[in-house]
Amino acid sequence: MTSPYQQQLGRELTAVGIRGALHRRIVAEIDDHLQCDPDALLGEPRALAQQFADVIGSARAKTAAVAAFASLVVAGVVTLVIAVATGGTLRSAQPAGGPLHGPTTLATAAATVAVIALQVALACGLLVALRWLWRRHTGVLPAAEARVIVRRAIVGVGAGITGVAAIATAAVAERHVPGAPSAGPVIGASAVAVVALLASVPSLRAATRVRPLAEGPAGDVVDDLGPLAPAALKNRPWRVALLVAMAIALLATVAGVLQADPYDGAARGIVDGLACLAGFATLGPWLGLWSRRGRELAG
Numbered sequence: 310m311t312s313p314y315q316q317q318l319g320r321e322l323t324a325v326g327i328r329g330a331l332h333r334r335i336v337a338e339i340d341d342h343l344q345c346d347p348d349a350l351l352g353e354p355r356a357l358a359q360q361f362a363d364v365i366g367s368a369r370a371k372t373a374a375v376a377a378f379a380s381l382v383v384a385g386v387v388t389l390v391i392a393v394a395t396g397g398t399l400r401s402a403q404p405a406g407g408p409l410h411g412p413t414t415l416a417t418a419a420a421t422v423a424v425i426a427l428q429v430a431l432a433c434g435l436l437v438a439l440r441w442l443w444r445r446h447t448g449v450l451p452a453a454e455a456r457v458i459v460r461r462a463i464v465g466v467g468a469g470i471t472g473v474a475a476i477a478t479a480a481v482a483e484r485h486v487p488g489a490p491s492a493g494p495v496i497g498a499s500a501v502a503v504v505a506l507l508a509s510v511p512s513l514r515a516a517t518r519v520r521p522l523a524e525g526p527a528g529d530v531v532d533d534l535g536p537l538a539p540a541a542l543k544n545r546p547w548r549v550a551l552l553v554a555m556a557i558a559l560l561a562t563v564a565g566v567l568q569a570d571p572y573d574g575a576a577r578g579i580v581d582g583l584a585c586l587a588g589f590a591t592l593g594p595w596l597g598l599w600s601r602r603g604r605e606l607a608g
Contacts, residue, residue, distance in 0.1 A: 314354060315340060321358035326519045327365065335361060359522050363449040366521035369512070370455035374441035376512035377462035381434035383505035384469045388427065391476065391498050416482035419475045426472030429588070433465030436533055436596070443535035451525025457597030459516045464596065466506050466513065473502045530598040546599035550589040554582035 315336055322332050342349055351357055440458055444450060450458070480495035529546040531538050542548055558578035565574010593599045 312343065314343070314351075318354040318357060321354045322361065325358050325362035325522065327358070327361060328518075331365070331519075362519055363521040363523050366452075366455055366516075366519045367448065367450040369516040369519055370450060370458045370521070371441055371445060373462045373509070373512045373516035374437045374458050376509035377466050378434050378438040378441070380506045380509040381430055381465055381469050384473060384502040385431070385434075387498050387502040387505070388473065388476065391495055395480075395495060413482045413486070416479045416486075419479035419482060423472045423475035423479060426468045426475060430465050430469035430472055432588075433461045433468065433596070436530070436598075437461040437465060439533040439535070440528075443532070449523050450521055451523050451527065452521050453525065453527035454597070455516075455521050457527045459513065459520075461596055462509070462516070463513055464592075466509055469506050470503055473499045473506070527597045527600070529600060530593075546593070547589075550586055550593075550598075554585045557585055558582040 318339060319332065319336055322328075322335060327335065339351065342351070437458060440454075440461070444454070444458075477492075477496045477499040480492040480499075484492040529544075530549050531542050531544065531546055534542070534549070558575070558581065561578030561581055562571065562575045565571045565577065568574065589598055
């Protein structure tokens with residue numbers, strides 16, 4: 310017969326998102342424990358349920374980070390193979406018979422979406438991997454930090470699927486353009502990448518169902534650097550963003566010089582750097598890259 314303590318614990322577990330088989334297993338284990346020691350001091354049901362949520366939610370957030378990063382790595386390798394095998398699917402096919410045989414509007418739009426989405430996926434994948442690296446041995450994560458980790462994982466996987474789908478769309482749209490790669494292999498490889506990304510969805514869903522309740526800050530992009538962050542960057546996430554944007558501009562310029570087109574490379578670098586800062590400004594708070602409170606403390 311279920312005791313009042315178990316009934317209340319069951320309600321509290323449901324309140325913190327622990328349901329289904331996991332809920333039944335915890336209640337059963339508590340029942341076994343009480344049968345062995347009826348006078349056991351387990352604490353208030355609400356506090357005990359919150360402890361379970363902290364431990365389980367933290368573990369699931371870290372698992373989601375690993376699953377998302379692994380799937381993004383697989384998708385990234387497949388995308389790289391596509392680019393190498395086709396000579397650059399993300400580039401518009403070179404006109405071979407005059408302007409009427411140039412890339413279609415759909416192909417150009419899809420290629421643009423692919424470039425943006427894959428860059429977002431790459432950034433989120435790196436960020437979620439870095440945060441996991443420094444927090445992998447932490448038993449309980451603050452609720453705010455776990456939420457940021459899961460958000461990054463979801464955005465990274467979603468952007469990856471969008472980017473890969475856009476690659477396939479561009480290949481289909483250009484299938485009649487002379488010199489364009491065959492759409493069949495691109496679609497097949499894209500499907501493999503999408504399957505790899507979808508494999509992380511169960512872990513992402515599990516992490517959204519049970520979340521830790523512990524208090525604490527979410528951190529920012531400086532925390533993503535962990536012990537690698539110089540003291541001068543502490544509480545200065547915008548300095549990190551500026552440094553990254555400058556590095557992107559410099560690399561693009563160097564690439565342009567190596568291709569004997571320095572002006573075009575510099576222009577692309579400036580645009581990419583500004584896009585990086587725009588993304589940091591708009592998505593930064595939601596993805597835990599910076600916060601207004603952090604800026605106030607820095608000021």
